[in-house]
Amino acid sequence: MSRFFALGLASVAVSVVTSTATAQSWRTLDVARQLTDSAPASVQVVYGTGRIGVRATSNPLLYHMQLRYDATRAQPRHTFDVASRKLQIGMQKSEMRFSGRNDADAGHLQLELSRSAPVDLSLDLGAVESDLDLTGLRISRLHVESGASDAKLRFDSLNATRMSVLEVSLGAASFRGDRLANANARDIRVDAGIGSVELDLGGQWTQDIDLRVDVTLGIVTIHVPSDVGVHVTLDKTLASFDHEGLTERDGGWVSKNWDSAPHKLRVTAETVFGKLSIDKTGR
Amino acid sequence: MRTAILPLILAVAAAPLTARQAAAIQQNPKTAKPAADSAAKVAAPAVAVESTDSGKVQLSKATVDSLTQLVSRYRRDPEAVALPPENQIAMGGRTIPAGTTLAGPVAVAGGPLHVYGTVNGDAIAIGSDVIVHPGARITGNAVSALGTVNLAGGIVGGEIRQLAGALGAVPQAAEAESRAGSTRHALALSSSWLIILVLMAIGVLLFAGDYLDGVVDSLEGRFGRSFWAGIATQLALAPVLCLLVVALAVTILGVLLIPFAIVAFVLAVVGLITLGFLAIARITGESVAPAASKRYSARGAALRALVVGVSIYMGLWVLASAFAWAPVVETVLRGVAVAITWVATTAGLGAAVISRGGTKRSAPTASFAAVNDIPWQTPTPVTGVVAARRPTPSSSGRDR
Numbered sequence: 036m037s038r039f040f041a042l043g044l045a046s047v048a049v050s051v052v053t054s055t056a057t058a059q060s061w062r063t064l065d066v067a068r069q070l071t072d073s074a075p076a077s078v079q080v081v082y083g084t085g086r087i088g089v090r091a092t093s094n095p096l097l098y099h100m101q102l103r104y105d106a107t108r109a110q111p112r113h114t115f116d117v118a119s120r121k122l123q124i125g126m127q128k129s130e131m132r133f134s135g136r137n138d139a140d141a142g143h144l145q146l147e148l149s150r151s152a153p154v155d156l157s158l159d160l161g162a163v164e165s166d167l168d169l170t171g172l173r174i175s176r177l178h179v180e181s182g183a184s185d186a187k188l189r190f191d192s193l194n195a196t197r198m199s200v201l202e203v204s205l206g207a208a209s210f211r212g213d214r215l216a217n218a219n220a221r222d223i224r225v226d227a228g229i230g231s232v233e234l235d236l237g238g239q240w241t242q243d244i245d246l247r248v249d250v251t252l253g254i255v256t257i258h259v260p261s262d263v264g265v266h267v268t269l270d271k272t273l274a275s276f277d278h279e280g281l282t283e284r285d286g287g288w289v290s291k292n293w294d295s296a297p298h299k300l301r302v303t304a305e306t307v308f309g310k311l312s313i314d315k316t317g318r
Numbered sequence: 319m320r321t322a323i324l325p326l327i328l329a330v331a332a333a334p335l336t337a338r339q340a341a342a343i344q345q346n347p348k349t350a351k352p353a354a355d356s357a358a359k360v361a362a363p364a365v366a367v368e369s370t371d372s373g374k375v376q377l378s379k380a381t382v383d384s385l386t387q388l389v390s391r392y393r394r395d396p397e398a399v400a401l402p403p404e405n406q407i408a409m410g411g412r413t414i415p416a417g418t419t420l421a422g423p424v425a426v427a428g429g430p431l432h433v434y435g436t437v438n439g440d441a442i443a444i445g446s447d448v449i450v451h452p453g454a455r456i457t458g459n460a461v462s463a464l465g466t467v468n469l470a471g472g473i474v475g476g477e478i479r480q481l482a483g484a485l486g487a488v489p490q491a492a493e494a495e496s497r498a499g500s501t502r503h504a505l506a507l508s509s510s511w512l513i514i515l516v517l518m519a520i521g522v523l524l525f526a527g528d529y530l531d532g533v534v535d536s537l538e539g540r541f542g543r544s545f546w547a548g549i550a551t552q553l554a555l556a557p558v559l560c561l562l563v564v565a566l567a568v569t570i571l572g573v574l575l576i577p578f579a580i581v582a583f584v585l586a587v588v589g590l591i592t593l594g595f596l597a598i599a600r601i602t603g604e605s606v607a608p609a610a611s612k613r614y615s616a617r618g619a620a621l622r623a624l625v626v627g628v629s630i631y632m633g634l635w636v637l638a639s640a641f642a643w644a645p646v647v648e649t650v651l652r653g654v655a656v657a658i659t660w661v662a663t664t665a666g667l668g669a670a671v672i673s674r675g676g677t678k679r680s681a682p683t684a685s686f687a688a689v690n691d692i693p694w695q696t697p698t699p700v701t702g703v704v705a706a707r708r709p710t711p712s713s714s715g716r717d718r
Binding site: 060061062063064065066067068069106110111113115273308 | 396397469473474475476477478479480481482483484563567573576577
């Protein structure tokens with residue numbers, strides 16, 4: 036029997052020693068590019084683990100990235116094609132690996148973008164904590180794709196450029212979008228696997244909005260200003276719908292002010308094992 | 319090496335330009351004056367514009383050696399841009415006067431690179447700063463390793479890049495590290511699972527020993543049946559779960575129970591798989607070391623058999639993990655481990671299902687024909703009857 040206890044102790048020792056013996060090489064990379072004109076640019080951000088923040092810069096820069104990373108685990112990427120004005124920035128996704136430690140406390144990326152150049156922004160995120168404050172930016176298209184994350188998106192002021200589409204695709208995540216009417220997007224799409232999605236459609240309404248929400252398992256809460264008319268078309272399976280303040284009409288649900296409202300929100304929701312709530316009081 | 323570079327880096331990062339430069343390059347008194355002059359020109363750009371290249375300073379051999387090694391490390395860094403040849407890197411700093419145009423890359427080490435003119439290409443400072451003064455133009459990148467790029471009014475056509483932290487050849491080191499690291503990580507993971515399973519085995523033996531005995535009884539001598547039952551169970555898992563959910567969904571109150579039912583179902587399946595795996599591990603352990611078990615009590619023998627069995631099955635995974643540095647060997651060993659573990663787990667799951675989680679024991683096989691005593695226990699009526707002779711194995715031959 037003692038041999039087996041010895042084997043167990045040896046295994047424990049091996050586990051402890053091997054789990055603690057890993058090398059790191061932390062670096063800070065700061066890259067920026069001067070703003071030469073206000074021509075549109077395409078920005079593709081890839082980031083796997085850690086914290087990421089995006090915001091506008093008031094300096095005369097097209098972009099400015101501050102990145103803290105472990106060079107033994109990932110390589111930064113920052114390429115800008117002057118001809119096509121396409122910026123690829125962040126970390127090489129194929130080389131991103133989990134360290135087994137709390138990477139969110141260590142690695143981070145802070146990206147600042149120009150206020151004057153219209154930007155087609157695409158974020159491909161892994162397991163990250165993201166704070167996307169797009170206030171003051173000129174976003175012509177926004178695509179956010181995230182695996183397992185805690186994501187916040189906000190527009191505190193009106194997007195000066197009309198956005199063609201705002202797409203958010205999430206795996207297992209918690210997502211909160213604040214003052215999304217300021218995004219100036221006619222088409223908003225949110226696709227989530229598992230998690231909670233909270234969409235605040237407050238802000239300045241310049242047009243009607245089509246909102247498509249597809250959540251497999253989770254809670255979707257949509258906050259709508261009281262003066263906006265709401266029409267909900269829901270396809271639900273084993274899901275509940277909190278339709279307080281809405282009445283059924285033509286196979287959908289409409290708010291009382293639907294016919295008279297200056298701006299309208301058309302919600303097309305699909306959910307399985309979830310809950311959809313419409314809060315008409317705004318926030 | 320590190321001690322030689324450290325004061326250089328610290329000085330570059332914190333102090334004002336002149337003091338920084340002076341401290342960094344460890345000048346002797348003779349060279350202090352030109353450095354001070356250079357600083358004065360930085361403070362008064364109008365003077366500097368008229369000046370010529372004033373950054374050349376005399377450095378000690380030790381400082382030059384340190385800077386050379388720093389430059390060498392930078393060359394191997396993945397974030398490095400192409401540097402000019404060694405003899406064209408200005409040690410101690412350099413100033414590009416206004417009105418002059420240089421073909422890049424222009425590089426300095428251990429002192430600032432002041433740009434008033436034009437650099438057609440990259441401008442690089444290692445262990446120091448790049449200062450882009452008004453009217454200056456850099457058509458390529460402005461790069462500083464362990465320093466800063468100061469935009470003081472000039473134009474940089476390329477990227478402005480600052481690198482802090484460790485310098486050097488990371489990718490090769492990372493690759494070696496990743497192989498050793500992945501092997502260590504795989505070994506740690508499989509060893510941890512081995513320990514967890516042994517601890518679970520001890521727990522099951524202590525607190526659910528009877529259920530484990532039931533599964534072992536069901537598995538012994540009926541491996542084939544248990545294996546096919548295990549396959550049938552695996553195939554039936556998803557449909558049964560769907561049926562369960564649908565059955566709950568048809569009732570209004572049942573909908574609320576769906577999440578709990580799913581969790582309970584998963585827990586039950588995991589429990590059965592664990593029980594079955596431990597049962598087959600115990601049988602394997604008993605079969606590997608049958609004679610030795612006589613030295614122990616029944617529980618001690620069972621524990622020993624469990625530990626041996628679990629170690630055998632998980633040992634395959636540990637062995638595969640030990641070859642993580644050799645992907646082909648690891649893949650083959652992992653395939654073998656997966657196949658053996660799957661067969662064992664399937665048979666164990668089948669036995670656990672057949673024995674209903676070890677609660678149903680198989681009936682013991684009779685070694686001889688039992689005599690039914692019940693009909694012969696009828697009380698004799700008061701009136702009396704002629705009693706027949708009760709047949710017994712011994713009497714039957716005698717009667718004949």
